Each structure stands twice: as C-alpha cells, then as structure tokens.
Amino acid sequence: MPGLTDESPQGRRIAAIALGKRGGPGAVAALRAALAREEVLWVRPSMILALGKIGDDDARAALADVEPRSEAESEALRKARDRVSAPATGFAWRSDATVERLFASVPFGLEDVAIAEAAERQIEATLVRRGVIALRAPLPGLRNALRCAYDVRFLIAEGAPGAFSETIAKARVPWREWIRSESDALPYRFSLENVRVTRQQFSDVLRLARETFAPLGLIDSPSNYAAMLRVEADADATRIWFVPTFEPDERFAYRLADVGASINPVVGACLARLVRGKASHVVVDPTCGSGTLLIERALLDSDVILSGIDISPTAIRAATGNVIAAKLASRIAIRQADGGDSAAWPGRCDEVLANLPFGNRTEDRNLDGLYRRVVGNIGRTLAPGGRALLYTAHTKTLIALLRRTPQLAVREERRVESGGLQVGLWLLVKASDRR
Numbered sequence: 151m152p153g154l155t156d157e158s159p160q161g162r163r164i165a166a167i168a169l170g171k172r173g174g175p176g177a178v179a180a181l182r183a184a185l186a187r188e189e190v191l192w193v194r195p196s197m198i199l200a201l202g203k204i205g206d207d208d209a210r211a212a213l214a215d216v217e218p219r220s221e222a223e224s225e226a227l228r229k230a231r232d233r234v235s236a237p238a239t240g241f242a243w244r245s246d247a248t249v250e251r252l253f254a255s256v257p258f259g260l261e262d263v264a265i266a267e268a269a270e271r272q273i274e275a276t277l278v279r280r281g282v283i284a285l286r287a288p289l290p291g292l293r294n295a296l297r298c299a300y301d302v303r304f305l306i307a308e309g310a311p312g313a314f315s316e317t318i319a320k321a322r323v324p325w326r327e328w329i330r331s332e333s334d335a336l337p338y339r340f341s342l343e344n345v346r347v348t349r350q351q352f353s354d355v356l357r358l359a360r361e362t363f364a365p366l367g368l369i370d371s372p373s374n375y376a377a378m379l380r381v382e383a384d385a386d387a388t389r390i391w392f393v394p395t396f397e398p399d400e401r402f403a404y405r406l407a408d409v410g411a412s413i414n415p416v417v418g419a420c421l422a423r424l425v426r427g428k429a430s431h432v433v434v435d436p437t438c439g440s441g442t443l444l445i446e447r448a449l450l451d452s453d454v455i456l457s458g459i460d461i462s463p464t465a466i467r468a469a470t471g472n473v474i475a476a477k478l479a480s481r482i483a484i485r486q487a488d489g490g491d492s493a494a495w496p497g498r499c500d501e502v503l504a505n506l507p508f509g510n511r512t513e514d515r516n517l518d519g520l521y522r523r524v525v526g527n528i529g530r531t532l533a534p535g536g537r538a539l540l541y542t543a544h545t546k547t548l549i550a551l552l553r554r555t556p557q558l559a560v561r562e563e564r565r566v567e568s569g570g571l572q573v574g575l576w577l578l579v580k581a582s583d584r585r
C-alpha cells in the first residue's frame with residue numbers, strides 16, 4: 151500500500167480513505183502499521199475511520215488498541231468503534247411499565263385518521279398538536295399496532311425555542327422503568343431536527359447530550375442503537391423525544407421494492423383508511439407505483455378485490471413483488487397500462503385511490519392530459535355513492551378539473567405534509583344516479 155508511506159500528509163490521508171473503502175487482504179495490517187508510524191495529527195483520524203469502515207474482526211482488534219492523541223482522534227475512534235460494535239439486542243418492554251407522556255408522531259394533516267385507527271385498536275388517543283397525538287396504552291406491541299403513526303415516543307424534556315442546551319440539561323429519561331435490558335446500558339442515536347446549525351454548534355450540543363445522558367446509562371452509538379434521542383426545534387418550543395427502536399418494525403415488511411416517488415407507507419395507511427367506504431368491493435389505483443396504497447387498503451377489509459395499473463415496467467415489477475410478499479396476490483391484480491386508458495379499468499368500481507404523478511419526472515409529460523383522462527375514468531366507472539381519493543402536489547390542474555366534473559362531489563379537501571412537501575388530498579363522492 152505505497153500511498154500510506156507517501157511523503158505528503160495529504161497523500162497518506164487520501165490513501166487511508168481509499169483503502170478503507172476498498173478493504174481486501176492486508177488492508178487492516180497496512181493501516182495498523184501506518185497508524186503506528188503516523189505523527190501528523192490531522193491524518194490519524196482518517197486512518198482510524200478507515201479501520202472502522204473495513205469493520206471486520208481484525209479491524210475491531212486494531213481499534214481496541216488505539217490510544218487517541220487529540221479530540222478529533224477521540225471522535226474518530228468513537229465513530230469507528232461504534233461502526234464495528236455489535237447490533238443493539240437484548241431489549242424488551244417491561245410488562246409492568248406505567249408511562250406518562252407517551253406520544254406518537256403522525257403525518258401532518260392526517261392526525262384524525264391516526265386517532266381513529268388507535269380507537270379501533272382500543273387505544274386511547276388524543277390530539278396534542280399538528281403531527282403529534284398522545285397515547286394511553288400498554289407498551290408491548292404498540293409500535294406494530296399503529297400503521298398510521300411514524301413512531302411511538304416519550305417526551306423527555308421541553309424548553310424554549312432554540313434553547314437546546316438548557317432543554318437537554320433538564321431532560322429526565324427513566325428508561326429502565328420502561329425497558330428491560332440484558333446489559334445495564336442503552337445505546338442511542340442522537341439527532342438535532344428541524345434546524346440548521348454549524349458543525350461546531352452541533353458538536354457542542356452533542357457533547358452536552360453525551361455528558362447528560364451517560365450517567366443515566368445511555369450511550370451515544372449512532373450505528374447500533376436501541377432508541378433515538380431526537381432534539382426537535384419546533385417554532386413554539388424545543389422538545390426532546392426518546393424514540394425506542396429496538397422492537398422490529400414489521401408493519402411494512404412487504405415493501406421489498408419502491409419506485410422513486412413511492413408514498414411513505416404510513417401516509418399510505420392513512421389514505422387507505424380515509425377513502426374506505428362501508429360497502430366497497432372493487433378498488434382501483436390507476437397509478438399504483440409500488441402498490442403500497444393497494445396493499446394498505448386490502449389489509450383493511452378481507453372482502454375487497456383490487457386492481458392496480460401503472461405505465462412503468464419498473465413499477466409493475468415492484469408492485470408485483472410487494473403484493474406477493476404481502477400474500478395478497480389472490481386479491482390484488484397488477485397490470486401494465488396507461489391509467490388514462492379506459493380499457494385498462496374494470497367496468498365498475500366502488501373506490502379509487504390514487505397518488506397521481508406530481509410532474510417531477512421526465513416520464514410525467516402531459517400530466518394535465520393524464521389527470522383529465524383519469525378523472526374521466528373515475529366519473530365513468532365509479533358506482534353511485536362510490537368514493538375516490540386523489541393525492542397530488544400538482545393541485546391547480548386537479549382543482550380546475552374537479553370544477554368541471556360535477557358528478558364527483560368534493561367531500562373533503564386537505565393539505566398534508568410528507569417528506570417536507572405540501573400535498574393536496576381530495577376525497578370525492580360520486581353523485582347518486584337517482585334524482
């Protein structure tokens with residue numbers, strides 16, 4: 151590995167980074183020898199990080215022997231050791247846990263849907279503010295019981311807007327009252343959300359978090375962790391959340407593949423509930439992508455049959471694989487076609503659920519034409535009293551179209567936020583034939 155003996159420190163640093171990426175026989179021994187020789191303080195962290203990247207048993211042993219010589223080196227060593235550490239296992243909910251201040255984070259604009267789902271599962275839920283609901287329920291299995299929530303979380307501190315350090319300093323995390331652990335420590339991943347800070351400001355906040363939480367048996371471990379510690383900078387307050395992640399999230403395990411524009415499955419679960427009609431039997435998604443909306447809708451009622459259409463062969467492959475993984479192939483048919491083509495639709499349907507293309511991709515040319523033809527197909531095939539939910543950020547076209555389609559009455563119009571994007575949602579009901 152000649153680069154590691156390069157005369158220039160920058161050359162040795164670049165060689166170490168490249169070797170960490172490449173790995174292979176002799177890489178750990180070469181990095182170990184280089185680290186023993188290296189005197190330049192700003193080169194050594196890259197060699198340590200390279201060992202962490204390789205991450206095998208030899209690299210782990212080499213990292214165990216490193217004595218850091220600077221703060222930057224300590225930080226690199228912490229990251230590298232974390233990378234090679236074992237996954238966080240051996241955690242379970244305590245059956246006798248009593249929890250106050252238990253919450254769930256839910257999609258903005260769909261809080262009522264998440265609350266209704268919780269109520270259906272006999273879980274008491276109330277609205278706190280946009281995107282947050284409060285829960286009262288036993289902890290075991292809770293995360294997997296709620297498809298319409300991103301996570302289940304504990305509020306461990308609340309302070310003034312922007313007061314990150316003060317809020318961290320007053321955090322209380324009695325995690326042992328909630329969680330049984332085989333070891334006496336719980337690894338967490340730290341993050342500072344909804345705010346831009348400099349690297350130095352972030353390091354300062356992280357250092358304070360480490361110092362505050364270490365005496366409570368909480369260890370900063372960004373690669374292998376059992377919970378997240380999220381400092382969220384909201385406009386009205388700084389909030390610190392403890393978000394357990396040790397319980398595997400099995401809810402959307404069917405989604406083996408997605409398409410670039412796939413919907414967040416939690417939002418998908420909410421939309422499926424929102425469109426759900428009492429007497430629906432046939433459901434169509436004319437731009438089905440990965441099939442997520444169809445699968446979420448199928449999971450709600452075992453007697454609906456569903457039809458997915460998409461023009462893209464990649465989407466068809468993804469949807470077909472996901473439908474099989476969800477064990478729903480007997481009820482969900484996927485076909486490659488133009489969703490605007492009336493021949494691709496069933497003769498009659500009771501529900502339509504569509505996350506239409508937003509126009510961000512090259513294949514989405516002539517979007518207005520597609521919207522017009524899809525809305526035309528809905529008007530033609532939807533049974534009287536049938537429901538359609540259209541979800542798109544390309545709102546102007548749809549609003550204009552719906553004004554010209556009186557047989558589809560707008561029952562509800564909302565703005566939902568997903569991935570930082572404002573998306574419009576229209577719930578339509580087909581007028582009855584009777585006059």
Ligand SMILES: C[S@@+](CC[C@H](N)C(=O)[O-])C[C@H]1O[C@@H](n2cnc3c(N)ncnc32)[C@H](O)[C@@H]1O
Nearest residue numbers: 411412413437439440442460461462488489505
């Ligand atoms: C926003 S994505 C749908 C994502 C989907 N809900 C999911 O979760 O994966 C829009 C989809 O419309 C499809 N599409 C674009 N033009 C179409 C057309 N003329 N007919 C049918 N599908 C079309 C794209 O291939 C894409 O998969």
